[in-house]
Amino acid sequence: MRSEATEGRLVTLMFGQELTSPKADRRKVPDKGALPLLELRGVETRPTGTEMRLKGIDLQVYPGEIVGVAGVSGNGQRELGDVVLGMIPCVRGEKILFGEDITRAPVGVVRRRGVGFVPEDPLSMAVVPFMTVLENLVLTRTGHYARAGGLKMDWRAVHSDAQDAMNRFGFSFSLYVPARTLSGGNLQRMIIVRELAYGSRLIVASYLTRGLDVRSTIAARQALLRARDEGAGVLLISEDLEELFALSDRLIVLYDGRIVGTFRPEETDIYTVGHLMTGSEVPHA
Amino acid sequence: MPETKIIPSRLAGFWRKFLDGVVRYTLMIMLALVLFGVILLVSGRDPLHSYRDMLVHTLGSTYGFSEVLVAMTPMLLTALAVALPSRLILINVGVEGQLYMGACFATWAALTFPHLPAHLLLPLMAFVGMLGGALWAFIPGYLKARGIVNETITTLLLNSVAPKIVSFFIFGFWHSPMDTDKTANFVPAARLPTVFGTRIDLSLFIGLALLVVFWWFVKYTRWGLEMRAIGGNPQAARRNGIPVSAYLVIGMCVGGAIAGLAGMAQVSGYYGLLLANFSRGIGYMGFLISWLSFGDPLGILIMSFVVAVIFTGGNLLQLTQGLPFAAINLLLALTLFVVLARPQFSGFVRRKTA
Secondary structure, three states, X not given: OHHXXXXXXXXXXXHOOXXXXXXXXXXXXXXXXXXXXXXXXXXXXXXXXXXXOOOOEXXXXXXXXXXXXXXXXXXXXXXXXXXXXXXXXXXXXXXXXXXXXXXXXXXXXXXXXXXXXXXXXXXXXXOOOOOEHHHHHHHHHHHHHEEHHHOEEOHHHHHHHXXXXXXXXXXXXXXXXXXXHOOHHHHHHHHHHHHHOOOOOEEEEEOOOOOOOHHHHHHHHHHHHHHHHOOOEEEEEEXXXXXXXXXXXXXXXXXXXXXXXXXXXXXXXXXXXXXXXXXXXXXXX | OOHHXXXXXXXXXXHHHHHHHHHHHHHHHHHHHHHHHHHHHHOOOOHHHHHHHHHHHHHOOHHHHHHHHHHHHXXXXXXXXXXXXXOOOOOOOOHHHHHHHHHHHXXXXXXXXXOOOHHHHHHHHHHHHXXXXXXXXXXXXXXXXXXXXXXXXXXXXXXXXXXXXXXHHHHHHHEOOOOOOXXXXXXXXXXXXXXXXXXXXXXXXXXXXXXXXXHHHHHHOHHHHHHHHHHHOHHHHHHOOOOHHHHHHHHHHHHHHHHHHXXXXXXXXXXXXXXXXXXXXXXXXXXXXXXXXXXXXXXXXXHHHHHHHHHHHHHHHHHHOOOOOHHHHHHHHHHHHHHHOHHHHHHHHHHHHO
């Protein structure tokens, strides 16, 4: 009967077992005594082309915390991720990563300190389409696998590390085909393995579960939560409010390049956040 | 876990690719020759006779063959000087200028330290020649990396500057008492050694070695991997922490250094002196060869050989068939035309060789 069809029941029928999406057992209060992994102080950017200008962003990400960034696409989420990574220079303000000033640091330095980055569009922003999956997996950590001072690469180690990570996450995709031949879902799985499996201390993830089936969505969320539980900080950028409410310890709302609200998910609701995302006034109770 | 799959390339795969490449290039060249044959027919010459003349006098005798290799040597190096930056999507049209600067710097060393023994003077000339080319290429490389000017334009425009700098030094300071447009002959220690009693000099073997190094470097090293990533998707490479700007500047400089080495080889090996406007378009020819071969080392080897045959044989055609020199350019243009039609053609080859 149509009326009996719920999401959970459909999933159970499709996979022959009941799958429950993991939810964060929320930290009561993030340990404010600890040094924040990432701190943005009054960060502003200057747009080139179609970018949104970020205006006075103040933000901290503490160890073991998932900070959800809600916002309608085009209101500065992408620029926020890019400014953390160093793709966009900040014209005013400071970026502090792991206690060190990285305001002027190039992407490579930020990456090597242990920042994972899941972009919104993997094929154009994270992957070299004609290179094999294995080669793509190594791109963020070429120095780690270089042998003989860089004269050769240790492909055996790359292979076994990738195999380990895939087993841990329950993913399975081919390592020896060009990345462009992977399906959207497998491409996203590959990015998740690359950015989450190798001990990143700060993870900037945009639309983490876009294009994934139910099972892989669960695996990706579990991977993110596991990383959090191991002490990593996460900046989770998404338009999917249900996902943000399920995973975030803290929620910020971006509108027009500004942070217009900071919430604890259990103290607010989807409607309030939704209203803020669109820039409309929220009547105060 | 399948052992054979761990190393991305295996020797068997290499030979299959090698043969595939040879077959493909042979077919392409033959097609160009057929097209040129039609033109020969129209102009009233016998194409078979012409081609036979051409091949017999270039590949049919030791002397002819050695002259082909002599003509091929600078093209090998200049093509490499284009191919390496092209892996980073840099279009280095400036090989001609870098070649002149390399020759200029190398000549300075040869004229300043004529008393050094050959085993010191030649490496010194090679080094400063490469330095000259690299410095000349640094300008467009830096401007490109900073996002100021496109390298295609700067390299092309700098091409007309470099020969004038060379001329300035020759006419102003370095010309021999007898001439105004060239230096005196270099001392023997400043000449690259030749082999087998022909005009083939050491730079041919340096060029071949560099070709192998280039192939190995791109395929196996960390930097080659990062270069391929930049060439494949610059934005992803940058996001993944690869220092793209540094690669652009260094890639351009290394390309310039190879072009500078070609310039040094020309003055030290082929001429034995520095002549104003010595190049005869070798830099542009390298550009053509590199794009004909899509930056592939094996392709560079084959295409530079073919172009050298056309050049050497073309000179002969002028004598025996009364063809104008423009006919050679016509044949080269047809070759380019055929190779650029590769998309359809490669499918044909793949079906044939599968």
